[in-house]
Amino acid sequence: MPQHHRALTRRRRATGLALTAIGSLLALAAPGLATAAPAKPAPAKITATPRTGATQTALTPTRRAALIRSAQSAATGTARRIGLGAQEKLVVKDVVKDTDGTTHTRYERTLAGLPVLGGDLVVHEDAGRTTVTRANAARLTLPSFSPRIAASGAAAKALAASKQDKVTGAAVENASRLVVWAGSGKPVLAWETVVEGVQPDGTPSELQVVTDADTGKQLLSAEKVHTGEGTGQYVGTVPLGTTQSGSTYQLTDPDRAGHKTYDLNQGTSGTGTLFTDDNDVWGNGLPSNRQTAGVDVAFGAAATWDFYKEAYGRNGIRNDGVAAYSRAHYGSNYVNAFWQDSCFCMTYGDGSGNTHPLTALDVAAHEMSHGVTAATAGLVYSGESGGLNEATSDIFAAAVEFHENLPADPGDYLVGEKIDINGNGTPLRYMDKPSKDGSSRDSWSSTLGSVDVHYSSGPANHFFYLLSEGSGAKTVNGVSYDSPTYDGRPVTGIGIENAAAIWYRALTTYMTSTTDYAGARTATLSAAADLFGAYSPTYLAVADSWAAINVGNRIALGVNLAPVADQVSGVNQVVNLQLDAYTTNTGSPLTYEVTGLPEGLTVSPGGLISGTPTTLGTSDVTVTVTDGTGASATDTFSWQIAYVYANTTRVDIPDNGPAVESPVTITGREGNASATTKVYVNIVHTYRGDLTVDLVGPNGTVYSLLNRSGGSADNVDQTFTVNASAQPLNGTWKLRVRDLASIDVGYIARWQLTP
Incomplete structure (x- = not known):
């Protein structure tokens, strides 16, 4: 079958990186906004060239597969070397290799044959040194592998969760599977259920629900569908990769692993019909021509493929040389676009009146970057990690726009500015000041994890803009920006190419499924150290940019x-x-x-x-x-x-059950305890408001330390002061803890007495 390429108008690239995912593009309203102080413009950008040794080697599919096989054959020895237990096994997900020979192998884990969700880790190996980045550092062990809750019960709870999310036509297509949940805190036995249906806006739903197999508590509810030569409506006249079959041309791209673009003809299932043409001149820039959307879609897929390959040597979304496929004209009046790992495909609606398709370049790059995240760090689409997942897609969407530098769509730090979903010419999101959309946060706060992921992405988008361009008023490609900082101090940018390179290395090398904002700071600083050197001006700019959104501190010179x-x-x-x-x-x-x-x-x-x-x-x-x-x-x-006395023996706290005690015994002392006796308590528990915590003296007197205070916050880690002067020093002192509500559980990890 001959290949055909037609270029009506030549395009070329400028430098750049960034942009946002439209995961669904739309989301519900969020809580109030964090504030950021105006910042003076920063000095001129920091210029630096990444160290070649820390860049990733471009791997052919065959070479990558060989590295994965080799790592898997050595997995048993690796597990022992990094201190895993006898029941744990490593399953290789991916291997990347730096040009200096350092390898970074990403593993999933199993425990007694059960998949461990949130147990992923990355093993970094260079000459003579091995380090590990873990999603959860907790010891992986379970008291029992027999669930109290049946699979049918977990399925029922998952269906209830989908109802709460207003999913219609909800059904559990495959039986719930037994897993180990290590997404947060102490690992527990759990059921994972995927409920399929349709979200309120018409987007397909694949709702992942994880349920504690002992208590029935919902541990996670996360949506797995991330809604996200011719003349296109948005990209203008561009070259397309097409394939000739007889006298007909197809939108099958021979230069990018045969990526195909289909017309769903307003359907909502299947692949639809492959776009074809009789003269290899596609679309006319108007939505009334069905090929126009196909041009935008096919070009978006090609531009995203090219960006990852040219910037980082990445060979496709999964780095395995396999193309996804794209579907245009989904549904009727469907105002969204989405990525699905389950079909490894991109889908685009035609928008309001079927005349405003969501096929802009940043939308395409955003959605397909969800696939890159899934293939690498696998950031859970919930809480702070969900916000980072969304921000990652926005970041690389901007990067693709700058990389392409199209006359019809030059690079900017606006998300979805071309598709005009709001009908008033405004973007969906603003990276320089996210709160301008009315819902996103500019800076991190302790409540960020409770915000919809499209809005909790705001601080990371803001970080990326500041790192790329710096703070204060400026104009880039004709767009005016004025970015504030949380601390009111200026930030100097490093340029979008270097900023995106740091984020990409952090995503593919150091981030895990549970990375939060603090973890993202650590990951990007590690990436900056690899690429530009620890405490280099570029490294310091990364720290400054995080501090400017209230994550960590700036690093002083010296x-x-x-x-x-x-x-x-x-x-x-x-x-x-x-x-x-x-x-x-x-x-x-x-x-x-x-x-x-x-x-x-x-x-x-x-x-x-x-x-x-x-x-x-x-x-x-x-x-x-x-x-x-x-x-x-x-x-x-x-x-x-x-004189300090401690007990470090773990004591499990029964859920909504009787009190438990942990003793320390004092001998050989004279007199009574101090009026300022210090009691340090470390209790691991997922809802401290369930707990009463008391100190019991040797003569039986009870001193209340904590009486169901702290609400839904996790854990007790604090020092209490009590007047225990009526107590003899010698004798047995006890820490008494009781859980007075159901669902959440925990244990006494350590307590310490300074009488």
């Missing part, structure tokens, strides 16, 4: 010393305290000087304070860290050496 909290240690008990310091003067060695240490403690050249304190008392400790240039930082804290 020596940085993390503050040390006031310490309480037990007399004659071993101490190990690592000081956390670094310098932005790359390669300059650090010297640690510590004065006022309790007797028995010393500091090593690497900043580790260790030893066994021998004398009771409190001292003021001063730490000074100096680098080779003479730059220094100082911190002072108090260190009390006291």
